[in-house]
Structure formats: C-alpha cells, structure tokens
Amino acid sequence: MNNENLNTLELLKKLLKHVSTGSKFYQEKYAECGVNLNDVKSIDDFRKLPFTEKEELRSAYPLGLQSVPEEKIIRIHSSSGTTGSPVIIPYTEKDVNIWSEMMMRCYKMAGVTNKDRVQITPGYGLWTAGIGFQLGAEKLGAMTIPMGPGNTEKQLQMMIDLKTTVLASTSSYALLLAEEIKKKEINNKINLKIGVIGSERWSEKMRNRIESELGIESFDIYGLTEIYGPGIAIDCKCHFGMHYWSDHLLFEIIDPNTGENLPDGELGELVITTLTKEGAPLIRYRTRDLTRIIPEKCPCGSEYPRIDRILGRADDRIKIKGVNIYPGQIEDVISKISGASSEYQIILNRNEGRDSMIFRVEVVSLDDYKKEIIKNAIIKAFKTFIGISPDVECLNLGTLPRSEKKSKRVFDNRD
Numbered sequence: 001m002n003n004e005n006l007n008t009l010e011l012l013k014k015l016l017k018h019v020s021t022g023s024k025f026y027q028e029k030y031a032e033c034g035v036n037l038n039d040v041k042s043i044d045d046f047r048k049l050p051f052t053e054k055e056e057l058r059s060a061y062p063l064g065l066q067s068v069p070e071e072k073i074i075r076i077h078s079s080s081g082t083t084g085s086p087v088i089i090p091y092t093e094k095d096v097n098i099w100s101e102m103m104m105r106c107y108k109m110a111g112v113t114n115k116d117r118v119q120i121t122p123g124y125g126l127w128t129a130g131i132g133f134q135l136g137a138e139k140l141g142a143m144t145i146p147m148g149p150g151n152t153e154k155q156l157q158m159m160i161d162l163k164t165t166v167l168a169s170t171s172s173y174a175l176l177l178a179e180e181i182k183k184k185e186i187n188n189k190i191n192l193k194i195g196v197i198g199s200e201r202w203s204e205k206m207r208n209r210i211e212s213e214l215g216i217e218s219f220d221i222y223g224l225t226e227i228y229g230p231g232i233a234i235d236c237k238c239h240f241g242m243h244y245w246s247d248h249l250l251f252e253i254i255d256p257n258t259g260e261n262l263p264d265g266e267l268g269e270l271v272i273t274t275l276t277k278e279g280a281p282l283i284r285y286r287t288r289d290l291t292r293i294i295p296e297k298c299p300c301g302s303e304y305p306r307i308d309r310i311l312g313r314a315d316d317r318i319k320i321k322g323v324n325i326y327p328g329q330i331e332d333v334i335s336k337i338s339g340a341s342s343e344y345q346i347i348l349n350r351n352e353g354r355d356s357m358i359f360r361v362e363v364v365s366l367d368d369y370k371k372e373i374i375k376n377a378i379i380k381a382f383k384t385f386i387g388i389s390p391d392v393e394c395l396n397l398g399t400l401p402r403s404e405k406k407s408k409r410v411f412d413n414r415d
Contacts, residue, residue, distance in 0.1 A: 005043060007247075008043065008246070008250060008275070009042065009043055009046075011250075011275040011276065012040070012043070012046055012250070012273070012275065013040070015273070015274075015275055015276075015281055015283070016037045016040055016283075017037075018067065018278070018281065019037075019067060019281055019283065020037050022067040022068055023065075023067035023281065024064065025056075025060050025064050025065050025067070026067075026283065029050070029052075029056070030049075030050075033050050035049060035050065047252065047261055047284075049283060049284055050284070051259065051271065051284045051285070051286050052282055052283055052284055052285045052286065053286055054087070054226075054286070054288070057087040057226060058085040058086075058087055059085075060087075061085040061086065061087070061088060062088050063076075063088060063090060065087075065088070065089065065090065065280040066090045066279065066280060067278065067279065067280060067281055068090075068092055068278050068279055072092045072093075072278070072279070073090045073091065073092060073279055074091060074092060074093050074096065075090075075091045075096060076088055076089065076090050076091065076126075077089050077091065077126055077127070077128045077225055077229065078126040078127075078225065079225045079226070080127070086126075087225065087226055089225060089226060089279070089280045090279040090280050091279045091280075092278040092279045094276075094278050095228070095277055095278055095279050096135070098228070098248055098276055098277070099132065099135060099228045099229065099231060100135040100136060100138075100139045101139065102136070102228065102231045102232060102245050102248065103132055103133065103135050103136020103137075103139070103230070103231035104136045104139040104140045105136075105231075105234075105245065106136060106196065106219075106221055106230075106231050106234040107136050107137060107140050107142070107166075107196065108140065109219070109234050109235075109236050109243060109302070110166075110194055110196055110217075110219040110234065111194060111217075111237065112137075112140065112142060112166050112194060112196070113140070113142070114140055114141030114142050115142075116142045116143070116165045116166045116194070117142065117143040117145060117162055117163060117164050117165050117166065118133070118137040118142050118143065118144050118145060118164070118165075118166040118168060119145040119147055119155070119158065119159055119162075119164040119166065119167055119168065120133045120134055120137070120144065120145065120146050120147060120148070120168045121147055121148065121149060121155065121167070121168060121169045121170075121173055121177075122148075122149060122168065122169065122170060122173075122199065122230075123148060123149045124146070124148050127225070128223070128225045128228070128229025128230065129199060129229065129230055130146065130148055130149075131229075132223070132228070132229040132230045132231055133168040133196070133230060134146055136231060137166075137168075142166070143162075145158060145162055145164060149173070152176065152177065152180055155177065156177070156180060156181065156184070156186070159190060159191075159192070160186065160189045160190065163191045164191060164192060165191055165192060165193050165194065166192070166193070166194045166195070166196065167192055167194070167195045167196070167197075167214070167216065168195075168196045168197075169195065169196075169197055170197065170198070170199045170403075171197050171198075171199075171202035171206055171207070171210065172202075172402065172403040173402075173403065174195055174197050174210045174214065174218075175206065175209065175210055175342075175343075175402065176402040176403070177214070178209070178210055178213035178214045179213070179398060179402070181213070181214070182213055187215070190214070190215070192214050192215060192216050193215075193216055193217070194216055194217055194218075194219070195210065195211070195214065195216045195217070195218040195219065196218075196219050196221050196234070197210070197218050197219065197220060197221065198220060198221035198222055198223065198230055199223075199230070202220075202342075203331035203332075203334075203335060203342050204331075204335060205331070205334065205335045205340075205341070205342040206342030206343075207220075209341070209342055217237075219234055219235055219236075220234065220235045220242060220309055221233070221234045221242075222234065222242055222244075222307075222310065224272075224287060226282060226285060227249070227272050227274060227282065227285065227287075228274075228277070232244060232245060232248075232249055232272075233245070233307060235309070236298060236300040236302060237300060238298055238299050238300045240294075240298070240306075241294045241298070241306035241307060241308050241309065242306060242307055242308075242309060243298065243302050243304040243305070243306050244304060244305060244306070244307060245304060246304055246305055247275070247276075248274070248275055248276045248277075249272055249273065249274060249275060250272070250273040250275055251270060251271070251272060251293065251305070251307060252270075252271040252272075252273075252284070253266065253267075253268040253269065253270060253271070253291070253292055253293055254268050254269050254271055254286075255268050255269075256268060256269040256288075256290075256314040262292075264292075264293040264294070264295040265292055265293065265294070265295050266292055267290060267291070267292045267308075267311065268290065268291075268292065269286060269287065269288060269289065269290060269314050270287045270289045270290070270291050270307065271284050271285065271286055271287065272285050272287055273285070288313045288314045289310050289312075289313055289314075290310065290311045290312045290313060290314055290326075290328075291307045291308045291309070291310050291311060292307065292308045293305065293306070293307055294306040294307065294308060311326070311328045312326040312327055312328040312329075313326075318346065318348070318410060318412075320348060320355045320357055320388060321355055321388055323386065323387050323388050325386055325388075327409065327410070329385070329386055330344070330346070330359075330386070332385070333378070333381045333382060333385050333386065334361060334378065334381075336381055337374060337377050337378055337381060338374075338377075339363050339364050339365055339370065339373075339374045340361050340362075340363055340364075340374055340378060341361065341362040341363060341364060341397060343361070343362040343397075343400050344359065344360060344361040344362070344400070344409060345359075345360040345361075345400055345409055345410075345411065346358070346359055346360075346390075346409060346410045346411065347360065347411045347413065348410070348411065348412045348413060348414055349413050349414065350413070350414040355414065356390075356391065357388065357390040357391065358390065358391045358392075358393060359378065359382070359390040359391065359392050359393070360392075360393045360395055360400065361378065361392065361393070361394060361395065362394075362395050362396065362397050362398070362399055362400055363394045363395070363396075363397070364397060366396060371394040372394075374394055375392045375393075375394050378392050378394075379392055
C-alpha cells in the first residue's frame with residue numbers, strides 16, 4: 001500500500017471513530033444494516049459500507065446529521081428543498097476553515113492572487129455558493145466584491161468602477177453578463193481576466209462563447225451543499241479535468257445501476273466521503289453526478305488527482321420513444337453543428353399516448369435559408385448520434401430566457 005492510501009486509510013479510521021461516537025444518523029443507519037465499523041481494516045473493507053442517499057439526508061431534517069455537540073456548531077447551510085425537505089448541513093469552525101482553504105486553493109489554481117478583485121454574483125444566505133466564494137477570496141487576500149445575484153445594471157457599474165478582474169458566477173449568469181456587455185458596447189471598460197464558474201453543467205460551446213465575449217479564461221469549479229459547497233474541485237490551466245482535494249475528500253466512481261466500484265478511467269457516478277469533516281460528515285454519499293477519475297498525472301504538475309468535467313446526472317435522464325437521453329449527449333450534438341449556439345430548450349409533450357420532442361435552439365444566423373440548413377443538420381445529427389428525430393425550432397440569439405442562477409432547459413409536459 002502506498003503512502004497516499006495509508007494516509008487515506010488513517011483518515012477513514014478517524015472518520016469512522018468520529019461517526020460511531022458522535023453521529024446518531026450513522027449509528028442508526030449502520031445498526032439497521034448490521035454493519036460493525038470495527039471490521040473496516042482496509043479501503044476495500046470501507047468500499048463494502050452502504051451508500052448514503054439524498055433521501056436519507058432529507059429524512060434527517062432538521063438537524064439529524066449533526067455529529068458534534070451543539071456548542072461546536074457555528075453555522076448551518078441548506079439545500080433549496082425544491083424537490084422535498086431541504087437538507088441542513090451544520091458546520092464547525094474547523095469545517096469552515098477547511099472549506100476556506102479548499103476555496104483558496106481553487107482560486108490559486110485559476111491564477112487568482114491577492115492583487116485581484118473578485119466580484120461574487122451567486123446567492124448568499126442558506127445557499128453555500130456566495131459565502132463559499134467569499135471565504136476563499138478573503139483567505140487569499142483578494143479584494144472581495146460581494147454583489148450576490150441579480151441587478152445586472154448594478155453588477156456592470158461595479159464591475160467597471162471597481163475594475164473587477166475575477167468573476168465568480170454560474171455559467172448562465174456569466175452568459176447573461178456577456179450579452180449585456182456586448183449590447184451596451186462597454187467591452188473596452190471591462191477589466192475581467194478570469195472567470196471561476198460553476199453550479200451547473202455547461203457545454204464547451206457555451207464556455208467558448210463566454211470566454212470570447214468576456215475576454216476571460218474560465219475555470220470550471222465543482223461543489224455540493226452536502227459536501228461543504230463550491231470549491232471541492234476545479235480545473236487548472238490545462239483545462240482537462242478538475243483537480244480535487246484528496247487530503248479532505250475520498251472520491252469513488254461506481255456503476256449507477258449496480259453500485260459496483262469502477263476502475264479509474266471508466267465513466268460512472270461520483271461517490272464522495274468527507275475525510276475531515278466534523279459537523280455533518282458523509283460516508284459514501286451518492287452525488288448522482290456522472291464523471292470519471294482521470295488516471296494520468298496532469299501536465300500542470302499538481303499532485304492532486306483529477307475527475308473529468310461533470311458529464312450529466314444519473315437522474316437527469318430523458319426517456320422518449322424508448323430512447324434514454326442525457327443533456328450531455330444533446331450538448332455534444334449541437335457542438336458539432338456550425339451556426340448553432342449553446343442555448344437550447346427541450347419540450348416534451350404527449351398526445352393520445354404518443355410522445356414528441358420539440359428542440360428549440362438559438363442560432364447565429366438571421367437568414368431563413370441558413371436557419372433551414374442548420375435545422376436539417378440538427379435533425380440529422382440527432383438521428384445519427386441519439387436515435388430520434390425531434391421537431392426543431394431555430395431561434396434568434398437572445399430569444400430564450402436567461403437566468404441569474406441555473407438555466408432550466410427541459411420542460412416535460414407529459415403526465
């Protein structure tokens with residue numbers, strides 16, 4: 001066993017001791033499953049422990065995940081709860097400090113220094129995004145501009161007046177800002193050079209457009225509210241995969257159908273264990289995010305391992321006419337079509353038992369003849385690469401709604 005695995009195993013043993021004495025949630029879970037944590041002697045033994053599922057976290061509402069005495073809890077954060085009870089995550093001072101450290105590493109990986117000015121546009125409050133970006137920027141010593149979401153006019157004014165150099169944002173809002181800057185013809189007043197962008201999957205076509213119109217180099221940052229928040233992984237200047245902080249987190253890739261561990265390099269579902277978390281540690285948490293561990297060492301020289309960019313979610317599959325489709329497949333299709341932009345919507349309908357798909361996509365051309373060419377190319381590409389033929393509507397740039405948070409792209413009107 002190499003030193004890295006030995007260190008991970010020692011952290012796992014400390015984690016299991018912590019939950020066995022402090023976590024009522026895991027004490028009850030493992031008692032029901034007949035699991036004895038004293039039997040875990042190796043990483044292979046650890047991989048036999050049952051997964052932790054999102055529904056279990058919801059069932060623990062409000063503070064069932066808390067694993068330390070209340071006097072050690074200094075903050076709580078929460079998921080939105082849009083699809084059920086919210087998940088509340090308690091944090092100790094150590095948790096907040098580790099999160100700050102991981103976020104600072106992300107900024108450094110993106111080339112941000114204490115001479116930069118970081119404008120933070122994601123939301124504050126119970127959501128982890130805004131305050132997470134702020135923690136890391138302040139720990140780095142950069143000037144922090146905590147704008148929060150919305151009020152695009154004010155965002156642009158502050159961006160110009162304060163000479164913002166780094167944008168922290170969702171990809172949807174970064175695109176909205178880019179379009180507003182272009183519309184107002186104020187590109188020459190913008191000093192941005194770096195974008196730290198995350199919270200939703202975004203295609204290479206969207207990334208290229210944001211970078212081109214804002215004049216920045218963008219870095220894809222990853223995180224979940226359940227696992228600290230943003231900042232648990234980010235891509236480097238090689239832009240091939242995201243480095244994750246393996247001294248605080250254990251990443252596994254499993255087959256989402258069987259739960260079996262997959263070897264490095266194979267695509268599957270990401271499972272995360274928080275090695276050093278105190279307030280609400282999670283063991284083998286199923287994220288539902290689809291990615292793979294990249295086995296090769298990164299040319300950037302970082303010793304931290306990498307996962308691929310998130311390719312979709314195990315539970316965001318669209319099934320129509322017997323065909324399973326992931327949004328990532330659709331983004332790959334339109335990336336092949338010259339003239340198609342990154343912005344699209346899918347509308348699913350059912351009429352007299354028959355399913356249909358309308359695919360609405362923005363295109364760069366205003367010419368009806370060229371739009372027809374693009375439309376036919378998209379239909380052909382869908383048929384070739386996905387196996388269905390949707391009804392395609394080609395729209396002018398800017399037609400589809402823009403979002404300050406995450407863009408909703410799939411509208412399923414079927415019963």
